[in-house]
Amino acid sequence: MESIPKDRIVQSGSGINKFQHGFIKGKSCLTNLLETFEARTKALDDGYDADVVYLDYRKAFDTVPHAGLLHKLATFE
Numbered sequence: 095m096e097s098i099p100k101d102r103i104v105q106s107g108s109g110i111n112k113f114q115h116g117f118i119k120g121k122s123c124l125t126n127l128l129e130t131f132e133a134r135t136k137a138l139d140d141g142y143d144a145d146v147v148y149l150d151y152r153k154a155f156d157t158v159p160h161a162g163l164l165h166k167l168a169t170f171e
Contacts (some may be wrong), residue, residue, distance in 0.1 A: 102167060
């Protein structure tokens with residue numbers, strides 16, 4: 095399913111950001127978490143405060159009608 099938005103992003107010419115691990119070969123959610131953990135740990139070591147908000151969108155996508163979502167993605171410009 096993730097190939098659909100990736101293809102649209104690439105086609106739009108906006109490119110893939112280096113932080114979008116899910117769309118980059120050799121990177122994953124795990125590498126994203128590890129880099130985030132490293133950045134937060136470094137910030138704390140350097141004396142900065144770090145606030146973190148975690149959001150779980152899984153349930154939101156479970157309630158979206160997939161046919162409608164695919165139609166919107168297909169017509170997205």
